[in-house]
Amino acid sequence: MPSIQKMLFFISSALVTAVSVGLLGYGMSANWATTTIECARSGSGHFNGSAKITMTLFNGTVLRTFCPFGGSDRFDVFPALTTKGGTPIALHGLVLCLLGLCLLFSACTILISLYNSVSNPYETYMGPVGIYTCSSLSACFSFAVLIIFFVNVTVTNMAQDVVMSFAGVVDLGDKSSNMLQGYYFVIPYTVLALFDIALIFLYDHAAYTHRREQQRPTEDAPKEIMMY
Template identity: 65%
Template sequence: MPSTKKILHFMSSALVTAISVGLLGFSMSTQWSTTTLECSRPGSGVFNGSAVVKLDLFSGNVERTSCPSFGGVDAFDVFPKLVEAGGAPVILYGLVLGLLALCLLFSACSILISLYNSVSNPYETYMGPVGMYACSSLSACVAVVALILYVLNLFTTAMAEDLVRSFAENIPAEIKNKSTQMDLGFYLLIPYIVLSLVAIALIYLYDHAAYTHRREQQRPTEDAPKEIMMY
């Protein structure tokens, strides 16, 4: 049976990881970004229209005002809509979704390993602290990559412009002055990353203390006092 200290450390790690999974789940269900664009008909030179693209991970809407003619609010499923346009945006977006799914998988594995260690004493294998380190560190690293790819998709591709044009009623539109802000869903990945690292720190503190204790018990005989050596 594990010691009370080990149970507390591994249970705390599992709890912290579970909280991070809750944050990630909420993040994936709420808004990630808002992009505002100016719009006009080709050749008119007067950009008196506008469009606002609001994106969750799986759904979104485009609010158009005179862009390029009439306005309206159009809701859509993000990934299928990007598939219609094709190109780099759909590839990057697919990677983001895949990476976030991996985050959930790695976090789930981290929770299971932590709970297993809190009720048993496994050897130093993938079911011990090593496995927990691997899963939680992968969760944090993959989440960072997902954040970077999402930002790149918004700022370096024409994803928002393509979405607006797809609802422009087959009327060509000129679009400029794109302005993007990140929303709650995006920023919630930051505490998810931090909590994944906190989970690692909790196990490391226990593992380091246990290693130090084992070293003290296995101290070479030359370090023993001379009085003990005489016996």
């Protein structure tokens, strides 16, 4: 049976990861971004209208004002982006894949932590090494999600493609984008993944120090005593 200290550390690791998964799951269901684009009738050159897109990872709404008419429409992200194809849909698909991998590696972290809390496995991928690996990948992938989604919303023509799919042929001007709560919920997930690594590192370091202290009397003993 593992020691009480080991049980507490690894159960805490599992709880921290479970909380991070809950935060990420909630974030994936919330709104991620809103973008407002100037709009004008084709060829008029006078941007007196606008379109506001609010989107989650899977669907969203478009609120049009004089673009070229008013209206509110709901859309599914992938069908709306498929009409134009290209970089926006590829990056959005990559975001979803990375989030799926984050959840997968978080699940692995929880399983390894619970396994270590009730047993004493060897120092392999089923020990601290496994948690370091899974939590590191979760942190890296979630950080990549933050960058890729931000670039997709602010740099590519994703918002324009969505508007054009409803408004038809119009002239689109400047756009401004804001990230919403779903996007920001990825940040605490990343932080908790790093905290999980630090938590297990503290245990691993303490266990290593304890083993060294137990070995030291034998190492420091005179050779004559060790011969007996």
